[in-house]
Amino acid sequence: MEQSYLIDLKQVVKRFPMGKGSFTALKGLDLQFEAGEFAGLIGPSGSGKTTLLNIIGTLDLPSEGGGTVLGHPIEHLKASEAALLRKERIGFIFQSYNLLQVHTVFENVEFPLLLLGMPSEERRKKVMEALDWVGLADRHRSRPSQLSGGECQRVAIARAMVKQPSLVLADEPTANLDAANSHHVLKTMQQLNEAFQTTFLFATHDEKVISYLKRKIYLMDGQLVKDERV
Amino acid sequence: MKLAWLLAWRNLMGAGLRTFLNVLVLSFAFVMILWMEGVMVGWDQQSKEDMRAWSIGAGQYWHPAYDAYDVLSLTDAHAVIPKETVRSGLVPVLATQASLFPQGRMMPVRLNGIPSQQSLLKLPTAALDTTMDAIPALMGTSMASKVHLNRGDRVLVQWRDRNGTFDAMEIELVDVFQTTVPAVDAGQVWIDLSVLQELMMLPNEATWLTMGEATVDSERMAPFVWKPFSELTRDIDAMIETKSSGQAVFYVVLLLLAMLAIFDTQVLSIFRRQKEIGTYVALGYTRREVVWLFTVEGSMHAVLAALLAAVYGIPLLWWQSVVGFTIPMDTEGFGMAIAPTLYPVYSLGLVVTTFVLVLITTGLVSYWPSRRIAKMNPTDALRGKIQ
Ligand SMILES: Nc1ncnc2c1ncn2[C@@H]1O[C@H](COP(=O)(O)OP(=O)(O)OP(=O)(O)O)[C@@H](O)[C@H]1O
Ligand SMILES: [Mg+2]
Numbered sequence: 001m002e003q004s005y006l007i008d009l010k011q012v013v014k015r016f017p018m019g020k021g022s023f024t025a026l027k028g029l030d031l032q033f034e035a036g037e038f039a040g041l042i043g044p045s046g047s048g049k050t051t052l053l054n055i056i057g058t059l060d061l062p063s064e065g066g067g068t069v070l071g072h073p074i075e076h077l078k079a080s081e082a083a084l085l086r087k088e089r090i091g092f093i094f095q096s097y098n099l100l101q102v103h104t105v106f107e108n109v110e111f112p113l114l115l116l117g118m119p120s121e122e123r124r125k126k127v128m129e130a131l132d133w134v135g136l137a138d139r140h141r142s143r144p145s146q147l148s149g150g151e152c153q154r155v156a157i158a159r160a161m162v163k164q165p166s167l168v169l170a171d172e173p174t175a176n177l178d179a180a181n182s183h184h185v186l187k188t189m190q191q192l193n194e195a196f197q198t199t200f201l202f203a204t205h206d207e208k209v210i211s212y213l214k215r216k217i218y219l220m221d222g223q224l225v226k227d228e229r230v
Numbered sequence: 231m232k233l234a235w236l237l238a239w240r241n242l243m244g245a246g247l248r249t250f251l252n253v254l255v256l257s258f259a260f261v262m263i264l265w266m267e268g269v270m271v272g273w274d275q276q277s278k279e280d281m282r283a284w285s286i287g288a289g290q291y292w293h294p295a296y297d298a299y300d301v302l303s304l305t306d307a308h309a310v311i312p313k314e315t316v317r318s319g320l321v322p323v324l325a326t327q328a329s330l331f332p333q334g335r336m337m338p339v340r341l342n343g344i345p346s347q348q349s350l351l352k353l354p355t356a357a358l359d360t361t362m363d364a365i366p367a368l369m370g371t372s373m374a375s376k377v378h379l380n381r382g383d384r385v386l387v388q389w390r391d392r393n394g395t396f397d398a399m400e401i402e403l404v405d406v407f408q409t410t411v412p413a414v415d416a417g418q419v420w421i422d423l424s425v426l427q428e429l430m431m432l433p434n435e436a437t438w439l440t441m442g443e444a445t446v447d448s449e450r451m452a453p454f455v456w457k458p459f460s461e462l463t464r465d466i467d468a469m470i471e472t473k474s475s476g477q478a479v480f481y482v483v484l485l486l487l488a489m490l491a492i493f494d495t496q497v498l499s500i501f502r503r504q505k506e507i508g509t510y511v512a513l514g515y516t517r518r519e520v521v522w523l524f525t526v527e528g529s530m531h532a533v534l535a536a537l538l539a540a541v542y543g544i545p546l547l548w549w550q551s552v553v554g555f556t557i558p559m560d561t562e563g564f565g566m567a568i569a570p571t572l573y574p575v576y577s578l579g580l581v582v583t584t585f586v587l588v589l590i591t592t593g594l595v596s597y598w599p600s601r602r603i604a605k606m607n608p609t610d611a612l613r614g615k616i617q
Pocket of ligand 1: 016017018023025043044045046047048049050051052203205610
């Protein structure tokens with residue numbers, strides 16, 4: 001029955017070496033997420049939001065504790081298994097977009113599909129579809145340097161969504177955007193969440209983001225302080 | 231795999247001028263290696279061809295006492311030419327130590343008797359077939375200029391016959407020939423074989439026999455001993471080998487420069503592109519695959535360099551092989567046939583070997599700094615926090 005959770009974390013502890021000792025960024029977190037959630041980790045700077053997101057995204061390992069992400073135990077995941085999991089089922093959205101500058105918008109969105117070895121006809125269809133979702137189909141030939149911040153982030157959303165992952169992790173996706181663009185981007189993600197039941201997990205302290213969340217998880221000093229559903 | 235090359239291509243094109251400069255330097259190294267090695271192969275082939283045409287034919291039978299490096303050996307190095315083997319494709323030469331007295335100086339030379347009617351070797355021996363009150367003789371241009379003699383000049387020559395008795399006579403220079411083979415030029419005077427046999431009182435004898443074809447028949451040719459073409463040209467190979475290892479310094483330096491530039495580019499791009507590396511990992515690459523990605527990207531310099539080298543190198547190298555290349559150096563100092571103009575010869579093997587060499591070196595130089603990626607923490611890379 002625990003297998004029914006999309007993410008199931010048990011007593012996750014994360015320590016970072018610091019000087020002679022270590023710094024504990026996460027102090028034993030228990031958290032569960034179900035498919036289709038639109039949830040956010042909220043907390044001040046340094047509260048451990050990014051650290052937790054990285055562990056869920058299999059980019060980092062917990063120091064203690066563990067659990068499962070998409071059915072895979074995270075505490076002893078091999079590098080190749082973790083990579084496969086990310087490739088097939090997890091999308092990332094970053095504060096600074098992290099688009100590949102030398103590629104066009106189309107090529108950026110196409111990238112995850114290339115990694116999956118999808119045939120080119122199918123790739124083309126999916127990429128244009130994904131660009132349609134974020135309203136940028138007509139810009140597919142542009143380079144990231146020719147786009148505004150809001151447009152870049154929408155390309156990043158398309159890149160995260162194009163392979164229809166089970167889980168999208170978004171770390172401060174609006175931090176570099178103005179209010180209008182933030183709302184545009186958030187609405188886009190909200191629609192995708194509703195349309196595909198893709199689970200979105202944010203890390204943020206932006207009020208605009210928080211207002212869209214259906215579940216708000218408050219963190220403070222690496223500990224859970226409040227978990228509220230709207 | 232295919233994706234890695236595609237990515238490498240896009241990233242290198244994205245880097246623009248920097249890529250172009252790296253590729254340009256590498257392509258220089260590439261063309262230089264091919265050209266220099268081509269010159270060496272061409273030199274080797276040409277020298278051997280000249281040796282064949284002017285001196286050794288397809289091989290020679292030597293009198294067992296004959297030592298090309300020891301004039302004193304000539305005293306005993308002669309025997310009667312085996313009769314039944316005398317045919318058109320064979321040129322006997324009788325050689326002896328002699329002294330020339332140009333302008334009152336004395337100069338040791340080797341006096342060679344060669345049949346004037348021979349046509350196997352390029353020596354213009356037909357000119358010897360004339361009667362006058364001196365011995366008609368031939369010299370190469372460098373020898374003639376050394377003794378300050380022109381065509382038509384006469385000079386006294388002294389030799390010892392088979393009994394050791396000194397005798398002297400005037401020779402007249404009936405022709406001067408130009409050759410790239412020092413062995414028939416430096417210190418050599420050529421007269422008719424029968425004349426020398428008479429002077430030496432050694433009728434029908436010779437020191438060596440030059441063959442038009444490499445047909446070995448040791449029994450009939452006894453006491454003469456077969457010296458195959460490869461043995462007679464061994465010095466050329468050795469000399470070319472020394473020479474080309476000396477030349478190698480040039481392109482090794484050039485290659486090193488190119489490698490340094492690529493190494494530098496790799497180190498820099500791994501540092502500057504941390505976020506990109508982190509992104510690749512987030513998108514589903516393992517770090518090891520990202521190492522491969524960057525290695526391929528660096529190695530692609532070699533592929534692009536080969537393409538660029540083909541663009542300007544093929545016409546350039548082809549043009550060189552047609553017009554030839556004159557090595558600026560003192561030809562006197564070499565004890566071998568030096569062609570004044572060398573025509574480089576390139577082989578597919580040379581091109582392939584060079585490409586593989588350049589590709590492997592570039593690959594290693596690209597891989598070396600990229601290994602760091604495998605030790606990167608992807609989350610640190612994503613934050614651009616790695617120093
Ligand atoms: N690689 C690391 N090495 C050492 N300490 C780290 C490392 N990563 C994070 N930390 C520390 O762990 C704590 C939590 O960091 P984290 O990045 O998760 O915070 P955050 O909630 O995302 O903050 P922000 O809102 O500023 O992004 C911070 O005090 C940070 O300094
Ligand atoms: Mg953070």
